[in-house]
Amino acid sequence: MSLSSLCAFADIVIGSFSVVIGHRAKPRDAIVTKSYEDGVRSEQQLPLGGYKASGKLVSTQEASPTPRRARVHLIYCPSASASASASRKPPLQPCWFRELPLQHKQVVSIDEIIDEFESLTRDAGRVQQDTLRKILELNADAEYLNHFNLDRRTDSKSFKSCIPLCVHSDIESYIQRIADGDNSLVLTGKPIASLSVSSGTTQGKPKFLPFNDELLESTVQIFRTSYAFRNREYPMGNGKTLQFVYGSKQVYTQGGILATTATTNLYRSWRFKEAMNDIMSQCCSPDEVIFGPDFHQSLYCHLLCGLIYSDEVQLVFSPFAHSLVHAFHTLEEVWEDLCADIRDGVLSKRVTTPSIRQAVSKILRPNPDLASSIYNKCQNLSSWYGVIPALWPNAKYIYGIMTGSMEPYLKKLRHYAGHLPLMSADYGASEGWVGSNVNPTLPPEEATYAVLPNIAYFEFIPLEKPKGEEMENSSTIHYIESEPVGLTEVEVGKIYEVVITNFAGLYRYRLGDIVKIAGFHNLTPELQFICRRSLVLSINIDKNTEKDLQLAVEEAEKLLAAEKLEVVDFTSLVDKSSDPGHYVIFWELNSDNASDDVLSSCANSMDLAFVDAGYVGSRKIKTIGALELRVLRKGTFGQVMDHYLSLGGAVSQFKTPRFVSQSNSKVLQILSRNVTRSYFSTAYGL
Structure with missing residues (x-):
């Protein structure tokens, strides 16, 4: 048996790997060396999962707190001819070893x-x-x-x-x-x-x-299909993608079932990563940034990694348009710090998570010329118009979900995109x-x-x-x-x-x-x-229904009960006139005697009562502003009903609208002119 027949390799992906065994012996253990993208190698003796015929996969699990992509090379394996007693493992003999490229991109037609x-x-x-x-x-x-x-x-x-x-x-x-x-x-x-x-x-x-797995495969098919049609219009080369993607925390249910967002399920899947490697340019940021525990640190490092590879970026992507707008709004605030990091080759102290610091520091090198170029371009922009093509000159389009509740962000996104086309995802x-x-x-x-x-x-x-x-x-x-x-x-x-x-x-x-x-x-x-x-309230990825609004009001009403107060009627509004947007809840009370302290507590109570994962996460990272409670004069909702009746409606069919859109100007005018007091929640801090 030749030594070359013992060579094997595989990809480390999210804590597990497989080794292809190319010989007919019955292996007990193998010593593998793992070559990571950052040049680090580690060697470990691991039990293989049993004998499989040539070319088949033999899997073994490895705990990996920080997932990294690597090539795994089998460099020792048991000799088939070695004699050993039942109580003694065959001696390990060296195999032939060869380097393999880290990126193996399959050609997709x-x-x-x-x-x-x-x-x-x-x-x-x-x-x-x-x-x-x-x-x-x-x-x-x-x-x-x-x-x-x-x-x-x-x-x-x-x-x-x-x-x-x-x-x-x-x-x-x-x-x-x-x-x-x-x-x-x-x-x-x-x-x-x-x-x-x-x-x-x-x-x-x-x-x-x-x-x-079937849902995963349907995701791959959807992405492959849209990729093909996009690529026909805007052919992509072998560059990189500036992706603003963030994984959420994985939790286990009481029964031990893994539960997380659908996006995280995808981005932690080796199958999805493999498919995306074939159809989408490599992400600028390492996995440690995507799965980092702190949103603000991850966003900063996404921007930094994107600037490091600025000439290679061909596509700018985030699952949702609001994430793109938020990212470039953040760039407006931190661009000088990013330039300093690139100039000196030292990561900002604002990034404190060790795994993120280590991963990003490995690709950050002093580059005064690039830093000066970025600095000059940012200084010469007019209100940050066209910042994306200015800093990423080879980007071909901006990609993400831009319909539905994302449409309000298109105006600002177009401002940042300049001449680049916006393309809505699937x-x-x-x-x-x-x-x-x-x-x-x-x-x-x-x-x-x-x-x-x-x-x-x-x-x-x-x-x-x-x-x-x-x-x-x-x-x-x-x-x-x-x-x-x-x-x-x-x-x-x-x-x-x-x-x-x-x-x-x-x-x-x-x-x-x-x-x-x-x-x-x-x-x-x-x-x-x-x-x-049934959607009533939504600013970006948050989705709250009429029932959710009702539950939030009912929770706050418990605080009113002690004061012998009650809510006569209520409605809501999404206010995007300020950045970030926020929920506004309008209340008409049965009395004007409610104290400021009680009403402030009611605003906090309602803010915390919206338990939708998108809302809670967005509130924590301040991409949705503090909930506002606006108290109305008595009789306000009677005026609203009169308005609808004037349009030909019938009292028997009238229902107070639980949500008022910005285009419903008449009702908004009625509500606005009857506001007597306003309270902002402090439930997630000031």
């Missing part, structure tokens, strides 16, 4: 990806039926399906007649059992190993949703993906998403608005619903609520998203996102 997409969408109806059949076959033993007597049938007619439409509250008890450690087949044909924490809420609590939710942006040249306000017919089974509930209802106030619209229709049965120009059945245990699940059919790509519809059906 955009033509093949697009051809596959075209084939799927030309036969979207059949693909949908095949997808439903696969979902039901894989999950035939799931308790949920058996509860409704589906009896292993896989046709759409039986499925729709047996399985009811549902919302999260209908399946919450099933998901809670999974979170509590129930390892039986509750929702799927195999146990769920991890959960996503949705940024939405249910009854004032963050909600869990199943996450599995359409999905924690529950699963829906469609890809295959028309990347459209402005974000007109973005559409072509549904991929093989990633889930989709239905659409036709919605009609009663006469007199305004689309802007989506939380108070009483839609007239019809029976759900299939993917290929929707009609252009009409609005629908999206219903999804996916591979992760959601069956006929109402997403609560309202979409308009903008057209078709072959036989699959192109959707335009309109709004959340």
Whole structure:
């Protein structure tokens, strides 16, 4: 047996690695050396997981508190010819060792990806039926399906007649059992190993949703598809991406199930990282920055790493537009410190997390010329217009979710982007993906998403608005619903609520998203996102419903009860006139005798009562401002009702709007002129 046949290598990815064994001996242990990107090597003797035939994977786990990418080289392994007693391991002998490149980027054919997409969408109806059949076959033993007597049938007619439409509250008890450690087949044909924490809420609590490998694969397919269409318009080379991405803390439920945001589930997945390496330029920042515990330190280092590689950056990306705006607003404040770091090659003392300091310091070298260039460009900018192309001259476009609640940030983002195009990312939710942006040249306000017919089974509930209802106030619209229709049965120009059945245990699940059919790509519809059906309050990634608002008010009312006060009526507003935006809650009380101390405490109580993960996280890092309580004169909501009645409404049909949009100028005027006192929360500090 030749020494070269013993060579092996693999990637370290998030705490585990695999070693390819290329010989037919039965290995007991192997000594591996790990070569990290920073040049550090470590050597360790590790047990291999048992013999596999040549070319197969043998896996072993390694605890790694700080994930780093590395190549693993097998440099010693047991000799097949060595004699040893049963109580003695074979002696370790050296193998042939060779260096391998750290970056191994697979060539991806955009033509093949697009051809596959075209084939799927030309036969979207059949693909949908095949997808439903696969979902039901894989999950035939799931308790949920058996509860409704589906009896292993896989046709759409039986499925729709047996399985009811549902919302999260209908399946919450099933998901809670999974979170509590129930390892039986509750929702799927195999146990769920991890959960996503949705940024939405249910009854004032963050909600869990199943996450599995199939959802991961659908994410990869969505990203590959949109990448292909983007790359056809804006070809990318081998440069880097300036990514403003932040991982959240991973927690384990009482039953030992991993629970984190869907984004973190993705960015901690070796499969996702592998796929992204093939279709997206390498991120400027090391993983330690992405998964750092302090948002402000991570943001500073994202900017710093992006400037270090400024000539190589081809794409600027963040999942949400508001994160991009916040990043460049921060650049306005810290640019001189960043220049100093680059000039001296020493990381600012504002970065205190050891893992981040160590990782970033390894790529930071003194570069006075680059520092001077950045300094001069920043000084010569007019109100920071066009800062992105100025500092990153080879960037081709800005990418992120820019529709829905992100649209208010487009004006400022365009200011920073200058001549660079803005491109809206794909359409999905924690529950699963829906469609890809295959028309990347459209402005974000007109973005559409072509549904991929093989990633889930989709239905659409036709919605009609009663006469007199305004689309802007989506939380108070009483839609007239019809029976759900299939993917290929929707009609252009009409609005629908999206219903999804996916591979992760959601069956006929109402997403609560309202979409308009903008057209078709072959036989699959192109959707335009309109709004959340029940969403009342949202500034960036936060999502709070009318129920959440009600719970917050009820919590604060407990403080009023001791003073024999009560809330007569209430509504809300998202105020984005200041930066950052903040929630405004309007109260009309039954008495004018409420003390300032009590009302200040009420503002704090409501601020803390919004437990949506997106809101809490944004409040902590100050990307959402302090909640404001505005107290109104008695009779104010009577004036609001009079206004609606003057438009032809009926008292029997009147409901106080729980949310007032900025475009509803008449009602805003009524509220504003009747404000008597105002209190800002101090619950998250001043």
